[in-house]
Amino acid sequence: MPLLDDLQSILHETFEGGQPGQPTLFLDGTKADGSGNHGLFATLAGLSAAQASEATILGLSVAAHAAHVTYYLEVGLVFMRGETPSGPFDWKGSFAPGTVDEAAWTDVQSRLRAAYDEMMARVAAAEPLAAEELVNPAVHSAYHLGAIRQAVKLLR
Template sequence: MGYSIQDSIKPILKEAFEGPGAEDGSWFTNTQLDSGIFGTLKAMSADEASISIYGSTIASHADHIRYYLWVINTMIRGNEPDRNWESSWEITRVDETRWHQIQKDLYQEYMILNEKIDSPDLEDKVINILGAIAHSSYHLGALRQMIKTINVE
């Protein structure tokens, strides 16, 4: 029996952001349950997320992922977003309040994208969703390497 496109995309998107499920195994992340973007960020304090590593911070990567998802979600809705990629990298230092807000906003954009997978006209959106998965997975790898650099794992 074949899988629908929704059944194929959802676990990959979920793994990138939430990590693999206990019974699902892993397609590309560590097999630890919190090895997706949300679990990786949750383990970080605002001070740790503000450490500059090769010119960027974990906070700026997190907000850039959020911004990218916002752009994709805007395009999926049929609108043309005002793209300013440079502004998505402006965050350098965050306090705990701002750090939690970035994570909350990222989660919100993720949930919006996740809901779009169930839309009847999914085929028109697949390229955007696959791009979001690839882009977010790239940044997940960068985040995991940054964490190794600051030894907070």
């Protein structure tokens, strides 16, 4: 299924980044020193809790964006599992916490990884998914990766 393969590739690059020496779909190419081309996980892992908590001129902190993407994926998984959602969903509140300590920062990153891994496992298992179940998280997460990468530039 070409669309499913394409969406899986977009999600992989968004979260895992591209592979050195391989063409990318939308991320910058990897530089000789290995920099560039980082997906969401590597970008977040490179920040301390204090850096992730710092609000930028763009508004939200990196921690707030990461918390929101995590919540978004977790809500999407409710639908992918065929569970009955317990909404209404708190989209505004999903940007909290905007300020994190090291334990909370580790927790946000762990929850994000777990949600991504489950979603990708469902795709790999060829579970019947509606296209929007992957289009939405692919586009939404790629947007937030861009916002986070811009915020990181302002922190340095």
